[in-house]
Amino acid sequence: MIKVENLIKTYKLGKDLFYALDDVSLTVDDGELVAICGTSGAGKSTLLNILGCLDKADSGKYYLDDVDVFSLKDSKTAKLRNKKIGFVLQDFSLINQKKVDFNVMLPMYFDNTPGKQMKIKADKALKAVGLEDQKNKKANQLSGGQRQRVAIARAIVNDPSVVLADEPTGALDSKTSQSIMELFKELNKKGITVIIVTHDKEIASYCNRQIEIKDGKIIFDSKK
Ligand SMILES: Nc1ncnc2c1ncn2[C@@H]1O[C@H](COP(=O)(O)OP(=O)(O)O)[C@@H](O)[C@H]1O
Ligand SMILES: [Mg+2]
Numbered sequence: 001m002i003k004v005e006n007l008i009k010t011y012k013l014g015k016d017l018f019y020a021l022d023d024v025s026l027t028v029d030d031g032e033l034v035a036i037c038g039t040s041g042a043g044k045s046t047l048l049n050i051l052g053c054l055d056k057a058d059s060g061k062y063y064l065d066d067v068d069v070f071s072l073k074d075s076k077t078a079k080l081r082n083k084k085i086g087f088v089l090q091d092f093s094l095i096n097q098k099k100v101d102f103n104v105m106l107p108m109y110f111d112n113t114p115g116k117q118m119k120i121k122a123d124k125a126l127k128a129v130g131l132e133d134q135k136n137k138k139a140n141q142l143s144g145g146q147r148q149r150v151a152i153a154r155a156i157v158n159d160p161s162v163v164l165a166d167e168p169t170g171a172l173d174s175k176t177s178q179s180i181m182e183l184f185k186e187l188n189k190k191g192i193t194v195i196i197v198t199h200d201k202e203i204a205s206y207c208n209r210q211i212e213i214k215d216g217k218i219i220f221d222s223k224k
Contacts, residue, residue: 001027001029001063002063002064002193002195003026003028003063004025004050004057004063005025006025006059007057007059007061008021008022008057008058008060009043009050009057009216010058019215020043021047021057021216022215022217023060024043024047024060024216025218026211026218028193028195030193031191031192031193032195032209033185033188033209034193034195034196034209035195035197035203035204035206035211036048036196036197036212036213037197037198037201037204037212038199038212038213039199039214042213042214042215043213043215043216044166044197044199045166045197048164048166048197050062051162052087052164053069053078053080053081053085056070057070064080065084082107082111083158083160084161084162085160085161085163085164086152086154086156086158086160086162087164087166088152088155088168089151089165089168090166090167090168090170092139092147092171093151094139094150094151094154096139096140097140098138099137099138100134100136100138103151104122104150105119107154107158108122121157122135123135124157125156125157126150126153128153128156128186128187129149129150129156130149131146131149134150143176144171144172144176145176145179148168148172148180149180152183152184156187156192161192163187163193163195164195167198168180168184168196168198169181174202177200181196182206184206185206194207209221209222209223210222
């Protein structure tokens with residue numbers, strides 16, 4: 001379970017403080033499929049990066065499966081992130097000159113997974129996204145939608161309990177976007193908690209729960 005309480009995140013803006021997150025509290029249960037929507041600059045990525053343990057708030061609390069995340073040392077935070085969280089970004093963030101399976105195995109180079117195990121896990125993840133027959137191609141030989149599938153395979157390769165996606169369809173046409181959202185729905189049905197940031201209401205409508213952020217505050221939550 002994800003639980004954040006009273007998150008504040010500020011950035012210095014000249015002499016003033018700019019509140020990117022202004023007292024955000026939120027609970028996401030295991031197995032939810034959630035959209036976080038809002039216009040550009042609302043604070044969506046700031047929130048997602050904190051949920052993904054890539055960034056910390058100035059104040060407030062974050063409990064991930066009852067672990068007090070902000071109290072952890074950086075090395076422990078990195079371990080927790082690698083074990084529990086998969087990240088998907090708008091621009092896919094693949095190494096384009098490398099093969100598809102290398103890209104998917106990348107997270108495992110950091111945690112000493114044996115080579116044979118890496119291959120087995122990469123095959124399984126690529127199968128889950130429907131790209132098992134593309135693993136020997138280079139990433140730059142694939143279409144945008146296929147590249148995003150590779151990024152999703154990489155995000156799930158360590159069997160995370162949570163997948164966080166920041167505008168995952170932002171670089172894709174609408175038909176490809178729909179198929180990517182169907183894929184997230186499938187992963188969610190297998191039990192993964194999925195949180196998707198989007199400014200697109202139609203994309204948000206694929207999710208069971210919609211949360212809207214404006215000026216760093218949650219102004220709507222369809223669960224409430
Ligand atoms: N590193 C930073 N330094 C200063 N301001 C930032 C930084 N990161 C984000 N912001 C500001 O915080 C606000 C929220 O940003 P962000 O979370 O990226 O919004 P969104 O993802 O909803 O478009 C924006 O106004 C942005 O300019
Ligand atoms: Mg953003």
